[in-house]
Amino acid sequence: MKPTLYLILLVLFASCKSPDARRPESVKSGSFIKESAERNKKLNDKEQQLIEEIIAENSENNYIASNTGFWYHYNTKVEKDTITADFGDLVNFDYNLKDLKGRTIYASEELGNQDYVMDKEELFTGLREGLKLMKPGETVTFMFPSQKAFGYYGDKKRIGTNIPLISQVTVNAIKKD
Structure with a gap:
């Protein structure tokens, strides 16, 4: 009976040990992010x-x-x-999208008249920021570098990776929230 008691005590002491933290298998230097x-x-x-x-x-x-x-x-103007x-205002506008060579990607007729609730709906960054500069009745031509347009992913339809854009935008009305 004594050997069984010793075995039980040994198992109890061994199982009370806290688990060791797992170490990573490989260490990343962060070079990918820098590159x-x-x-x-x-x-x-x-x-x-x-653009310049x-x-x-x-x-x-x-x-x-x-x-x-x-x-x-x-x-x-x-x-x-x-x-x-x-923020929260309803903006009614028309726009088109072209590449920097002037080739039409999306015509304004194709995109149609847009209603956008400022900063509450999804819209690419450059256009969202550009609309904030405009008044009703104004037409503005914007040139967006790719990171202000659709960036690395494009729109998954006609706009590819890292494509800078030209857009002519007309604000028809702004309805205050």
Whole structure:
């Protein structure tokens, strides 16, 4: 009986040990993230240079650089009305999408008239930020680098990976929330 008692005590003491933390099988150095950041910087510089060349060729238009990383010029500017869209406002607008060579990707007739509740619905970043700058009755042409457009994923239809876009947008009405 004594050997059984010793065996039970041995099992009890051995099972009370807390589990050791598992160690990772391989250690990542973070080089993938650094390399990805470098690729994105180079891509952004290349797109910015291409957009600046287009702006230089179209010197009749007065392009403005936004604080958030895209360029735009007014086709139709409204001076008297000071209403712009804020969070939750309903914006009615029309727009088209073209590549930087001017080839139409989506025509405004195809996209149709849009109603967008500001910052409560999904819309690509550049267009959402651009709509905040506009007043009812204005038409603006935007040039978006790919990270302000559809980025790495595209729209999974006609817009591919890392495609900068040109978009002509007309705000028809803004209904305050």
